Amino acid sequence: MRWVLALVVGFSFLAAAQTPLKRGMELRYSGEAKLQQGQQSITASVQVIDLVTEVAEKGQATVASLRVFQPQIPDRPIPPEAALRFLDISVGGEEAIVPFEQVVAESPPFPFLANFARVLPIYFVPLDRLQAGKEWATKERLLPRPEVDAEVRYQVQGQEKVGDTACWLVTRSLPKPVPVPKMEGVQFAKIADSLWVNAQTGLVVRLKREGTLQLPQGALTATIQLDLQSVKPLDEATFAQRLKELQAIKAVQQKLGINLLQSPTKEGLDAAENAIAEFQRQFKDSPYLAYLQTWLRIVQSVRQGMERAEKQGAAIGQPAPDFELPTVDGKRKVKLSDLKGKVVVLNFFAHW
Numbered sequence: 001m002r003w004v005l006a007l008v009v010g011f012s013f014l015a016a017a018q019t020p021l022k023r024g025m026e027l028r029y030s031g032e033a034k035l036q037q038g039q040q041s042i043t044a045s046v047q048v049i050d051l052v053t054e055v056a057e058k059g060q061a062t063v064a065s066l067r068v069f070q071p072q073i074p075d076r077p078i079p080p081e082a083a084l085r086f087l088d089i090s091v092g093g094e095e096a097i098v099p100f101e102q103v104v105a106e107s108p109p110f111p112f113l114a115n116f117a118r119v120l121p122i123y124f125v126p127l128d129r130l131q132a133g134k135e136w137a138t139k140e141r142l143l144p145r146p147e148v149d150a151e152v153r154y155q156v157q158g159q160e161k162v163g164d165t166a167c168w169l170v171t172r173s174l175p176k177p178v179p180v181p182k183m184e185g186v187q188f189a190k191i192a193d194s195l196w197v198n199a200q201t202g203l204v205v206r207l208k209r210e211g212t213l214q215l216p217q218g219a220l221t222a223t224i225q226l227d228l229q230s231v232k233p234l235d236e237a238t239f240a241q242r243l244k245e246l247q248a249i250k251a252v253q254q255k256l257g258i259n260l261l262q263s264p265t266k267e268g269l270d271a272a273e274n275a276i277a278e279f280q281r282q283f284k285d286s287p288y289l290a291y292l293q294t295w296l297r298i299v300q301s302v303r304q305g306m307e308r309a310e311k312q313g314a315a316i317g318q319p320a321p322d323f324e325l326p327t328v329d330g331k332r333k334v335k336l337s338d339l340k341g342k343v344v345v346l347n348f349f350a351h352w
Helices: 002-018 100-106 111-115 236-253 257-264 268-282 290-314
Strands: 025-039 040-055 061-072 080-091 135-143 148-162 165-173 186-200 204-217 220-231 324-326 333-335
Touching: 002 100, 025 111, 040 220, 040 236, 061 111, 061 290, 080 100, 080 111, 080 236, 080 290, 100 257, 148 186, 165 204, 236 268, 236 290, 257 268, 257 290, 268 290
Parallel strands: none
Antiparallel strands: 025 040, 025 220, 040 061, 061 080, 135 148, 148 165, 165 186, 186 204, 204 220, 324 333
8 A cells, every 4th residue: 555655646747847937936938929910010028037936736827927018119218918817737738718707807908919919829748749740739718708729730850059058949730720600701811930949848939920810801810939038936035025016916816807897886996996996006017917007998998988878878868079070171160060950960080
């Protein structure tokens, strides 16, 4: 009986030892992302800070992943888009699927965050898979809503160096296009990713991703390239402080998310804004402030929309405010009050 128990305990420690993720480990990535549709495109610099908050006895890990996208538009300052995902990573390095509501709370609905809800498709590759020609397939969620799950294939191509680091090059691809249910003419047309994996640890040290979503109005291509900048254990005091901040973030997240967007109330917006303000007061130097500031912009925008709707509702049935505009030929001006008693059609349009 003792040798059976020893075997089980030994296997558990072996499984934990196989994951390169360690409690208190911080991984920092940086790079660039791009969204392109037709001739229009926008790029963003990317910073990712991953903190391993827990590693189970069998090797599963929990990671708090802060992603900050800074859109780049010449002569136009744009606030960053930041997400804070709480990820469960399997012993195979894959990210666990979570409910849509959790994704929205963790990753606010902005263009880059929506297209890169998953940044690293896999956090590490088990060392026993790192052999030339090795192939395997996983079922992954490509879209949280409507839910789109598909088989994705990995293949080890060979060995390459990234700087002085010996790596294995692993490709990730979609065997065939995957239609998006309930969205006619929309499908995932392509996934073409390359991952350079540390030959000693299995960690991803460089990533190049390219995905194409075919839409009725044309293809949307999302690309991202990241390089691992540093891997280090946090000192005990810093790690304890980060855990305290993350616990407070989870409490704030209870007041954010899909319900706040779909069914906003003044009380709900007040509660969200007050919770964010309280976090800012308690944790002035937290790296996670960027995430809450992103949500604060959404809360303020939703509040402004509600206030506008209230004003518009109060104006229904009231006389329209008078205004004066030039005619199309520019030869004269017309005042709304001059047309009193007549049917007036206002045509609002835009062009760019």
